[in-house]
Amino acid sequence: xxxxxxxxxxxxxxxxxxxxxxxxxxxxxxxxxxxxxxxxxxxxxxxxxxxxxxxxxxxxxxxxxxxxxxxxxxxxxxxxxxxxxxxxxxxxxxxxxxxxxxxxxxxxxxxxxxxxxxxxxxxxxxxxxxxxxxxxxxxxxxxxxxxxxxxxxxxxxxxxxxxxxxxxxxxxxxxxxxxxxxxxxxxxxxxxxxxxxxxxxxxxxxxxxxxxxxxxxxxxxxxxxxxxxxxxxxxxxxxxxxxxxxxxxxxxxxxxxxxxxxxxxxxxxxxxxxxxxxxxxxxxxxxxxxxxxxxxxxxxxxxxxxxxxxxxxxxxxxxxxxxxxxxxxxxxxxxxxxxxxxxxxxxxxxxxxxxxxxxxxxxxxxxxxxxxxxxxxxxxxxxxxxxxxxxxxxxxxxxxxxxxxxxxxxxxxxxxxxxxxxxxxxxxxxxxxxxxxxxxxxxxxxxxxxxxxxxxxxxxxxxxxxxxxxxx
Ligand code: ATP
Ligand code: MG
Ligand code: MG
Ligand code: MG
Numbered sequence: 001x002x003x004x005x006x007x008x009x010x011x012x013x014x015x016x017x018x019x020x021x022x023x024x025x026x027x028x029x030x031x032x033x034x035x036x037x038x039x040x041x042x043x044x045x046x047x048x049x050x051x052x053x054x055x056x057x058x059x060x061x062x063x064x065x066x067x068x069x070x071x072x073x074x075x076x077x078x079x080x081x082x083x084x085x086x087x088x089x090x091x092x093x094x095x096x097x098x099x100x101x102x103x104x105x106x107x108x109x110x111x112x113x114x115x116x117x118x119x120x121x122x123x124x125x126x127x128x129x130x131x132x133x134x135x136x137x138x139x140x141x142x143x144x145x146x147x148x149x150x151x152x153x154x155x156x157x158x159x160x161x162x163x164x165x166x167x168x169x170x171x172x173x174x175x176x177x178x179x180x181x182x183x184x185x186x187x188x189x190x191x192x193x194x195x196x197x198x199x200x201x202x203x204x205x206x207x208x209x210x211x212x213x214x215x216x217x218x219x220x221x222x223x224x225x226x227x228x229x230x231x232x233x234x235x236x237x238x239x240x241x242x243x244x245x246x247x248x249x250x251x252x253x254x255x256x257x258x259x260x261x262x263x264x265x266x267x268x269x270x271x272x273x274x275x276x277x278x279x280x281x282x283x284x285x286x287x288x289x290x291x292x293x294x295x296x297x298x299x300x301x302x303x304x305x306x307x308x309x310x311x312x313x314x315x316x317x318x319x320x321x322x323x324x325x326x327x328x329x330x331x332x333x334x335x336x337x338x339x340x341x342x343x344x345x346x347x348x349x350x351x352x353x354x355x356x357x358x359x360x361x362x363x364x365x366x367x368x369x370x371x372x373x374x375x376x377x378x379x380x381x382x383x384x385x386x387x388x389x390x391x392x393x394x395x396x397x398x399x400x401x402x403x404x405x406x407x408x409x410x411x412x413x414x415x416x417x418x419x420x421x422x423x424x425x426x427x428x429x430x431x432x433x434x435x436x437x438x439x440x441x442x443x444x445x446x447x448x449x450x451x452x453x454x455x456x457x458x459x460x461x462x463x464x465x466x467x468x469x470x471x472x
Contacts, residue, residue, distance in 0.1 A: 002118075004242045004256040008064050008342060011093045011236075014113050015062035020095055023063040025343070027294040029303065037072035037303060039065065042094035043170075043212075043233045049098055050175050050214060050231055059100040064238065064342070065092045066290055071306035077313075077403070081280045084203040084243075084250035088310060089287035091238040099229025103213050106232045107139045110182060110209055118245055124185045126150040126205070128195050130166040130178030136213070140180070152196050168212045168233075175214045175227060182209040184244050208244065209236040252279045256338050260285065263334040268321040277317035284314035285331040286339075292353045293346050297444065297452060298360045309401040311360050312368075316404060319368055326365065329357035352452050359444050364399055371398030375408060388420015395421070396428065 002010075012022050026045035030036045033047065042065040048054035069076040070088040079086035097106065114120045127146065129136040131153040140146045154166040169176030183195055183205045192202015214231040216224040239251040246254055252261065260282035265273055268281075291307045298308040311328065318327055332354045340347035371394055378390045386409050394400035406416045 001255070002242075002245050004238060004254055004338075005342065007242055007245060008091070008093070008238060010117070011113070011238075012062055012064065014117055015060075015095045015109075018060070018109065020060040020062040021056075021058035023061045025063060025065045025091075028066055028068050028290055029294050029296060037306065038068040038070070040067050040069050040072065040074045041065070042067070042092045042096075042235050046096060046098075046233070047170065050170070050233075056098065059098045061094075061096040061098070063094050063096075065094060065235075066090075066343070067092050068287055068291070070287060070310060071303075077310070078407070080283045081276045084252070085206050085237070085240055087239060087251065087283050087286070089283070089290055093236040093238055093241070095232070095234050097232035099231060102215075102230050102232060103136055104139055104143065106211050106213070106234060107136070107180065108143060110211060110234065111144050114182070114209075120184070120244065122146075126152065126183050126185065126194065128152045128154045128166055128181045128183070130180070131155045133166075133178040133180070133213075136178065136180050152194065154196050168214075169218060173218050173220055175216070175231070176218050176224075177213045177215040177230070179210055179212045181207050181211070183207050184240075186249050190249060203249070206240055206244075208240050209234065252282070257282055259338060260331065260334055263331055267327040267330055268318055268323050270321050275321070277321050280317045281314050281328070281331070284310050285328065285335055288314070288328075288357060289332050289335050289346065289353050290343075292356050292452060293343075293349050295452060297356060297449065305401070308360065309403055311357065312364055312399070312401060312404050313407060315361060315364055315368060316372075316408065319372065324365075324369070326358050326361040328361055329354040332357065349452070352448060355448055356444060356452060359448075367398040371400050374398060375400075375405070379409075379412060379414060382414060385415040385417055388417040388422070389424050391416050391418075391421040392424035392428075395425075 016022050023045075026039060028039050030039050030044050033044065036044065039045070042063060043050070045065070046061070049056055066089065068089050069086075071077070076086040077088055080088055095106070095109070114125065115122050127140055127150065129140065129151060137151060137153075140151050141148060156165060156167055166179045166181065167176065168179045181195065186204050186206060188204070190202065190204040191199075192204030193199025194205050195207070212233040214233060215227055217227050218224055239254060239256070242254040242256070243249065243251050248254060251257060257279075261273055261278045264278045264281040264285075265271070265275075268278070270278060287310050288307060291303070291310075296303045296307050298304055298311060300308070314328055332350055336347055336350045340350070346353075374394060378386055378394075386405065391402060391405045394405050395402060402416070402418070402421055406418075409416050
């Protein structure tokens with residue numbers, strides 16, 4: 001069986017052999033964009049290259065980018081544990097052309113890698129294109145030989161009863177263009193409809209690879225001018241691909257997640273490996289470990305608060321499994337064993353990550369148990385909705401972030417009065433402005449905070465990517 005590590009390496013090798021520079025993953029904290037909470041796709045580190053503001057020594061690149069979709073514009077946190085295909089933290093495999101090759105090569109290589117390199121049965125694959133992109137249609141149909149009924153045209157999703165949108169843009173103006181997505185059909189045993197149908201949100205047809213063809217520069221008046229040198233930006237979810245290549249339906253059944261889930265089961269004494277809480281813990285430990293590696297510490301605002309929310313959600317799942325001792329930090333060792341070779345920065349900081357997580361576990365342990373009892377009392381007399389003032393009490397006194405309360409409520413079929421919570425929060429903000437208490441890393445030993453400051457940028461030639469020497 002191909003392991004996730006094999007797949008990561010083979011992807012980079014495939015494109016390296018086609019003259020792509022192997023570029024290391026950038027941090028989860030974007031260095032070039034203060035408006036973006038987290039790196040949520042491979043293109044983030046190349047944004048200035050696409051805008052023409054930055055030059056690199058190569059025109060073709062390939063990478064495996066660590067991504068986080070929790071908080072911010074892309075937020076998959078609430079899908080974790082519920083769908084087969086969403087994580088908070090995941091790895092995005094990418095290949096890039098900066099004004100070099102375009103649609104023909106990008107499509108041909110993606111097809112070659114999937115069907116010849118990895119021998120995926122072509123009849124299980126289908127693609128979407130932007131509805132007016134005749135060039136992409138011709139390539140898929142004539143060059144690749146895909147039957148027309150497996151090339152689905154998707155528009156801008158204006159009012160359509162599904163979410164797909166095959167036109168990509170970075171912002172209201174600037175580089176943009178059509179995309180083409182490759183889907184794998186997991187078969188009629190799984191509920192869900194093909195892309196572009198109202199059933200597309202199911203997990204039968206899973207999007208594995210997104211090819212974006214940047215060919216326009218959108219003007220302030222909305223018109224599209226052709227870019228002088230069109231670019232390619234592709235992204236493929238490593239975990240989704242691994243599921244397909246390992247003959248599994250769910251990402252949580254791949255080698256990497258099976259190992260993490262087994263470790264979570266051991267630490268929590270849970271015999272049923274299919275338990276949803278184990279999946280959530282296995283997902284969240286990767287997000288939390290890498291956030292800390294990248295210099296984020298639990299706090300009550302900004303990035304640090306997203307980290308705190310993810311940690312506390314994981315701890316609550318541990319609590320549901322009956323755990324009353326710190327356990328979450330003991331998962332880090334397994335993450336390191338699985339991913340430390342591809343991400344040397346994780347291996348280097350493992351102990352610091354464990355200490356930071358343990359400190360947050362001990363802190364939340366002081367209120368979690370009492371908070372859960374209060375939640376039960378509120379739920380019993382709630383009549384279907386947790387009142388905003390009570391959600392605020394859980395937040396303020398018991399350290400339950402609103403989304404944690406909402407997550408527990410959702411499991412029990414209850415709603416939360418969000419507007420009421422916001423109002424209570426606004427009232428408190430007016431009366432008490434607690435300063436220092438909310439600083440990032442507050443409550444952690446000073447030496448730990450100092451050592452976890454984001455690493456200085458070493459320059460690409462000093463780093464490694466996916467276990468391969470960087471050739472850039
Ligand atoms: P979906 O429609 O399934 O939510 P997406 O269209 O939001 O996916 P993209 O933004 O196109 O995803 O990201 C490129 C690729 O990254 C996807 O084709 C998929 O393989 C992977 N991916 C996206 N979101 C996630 C996630 N939350 N967890 C794991 N993999 C993901
Ligand atoms: Mg999505
Ligand atoms: Mg999609
Ligand atoms: Mg997509």
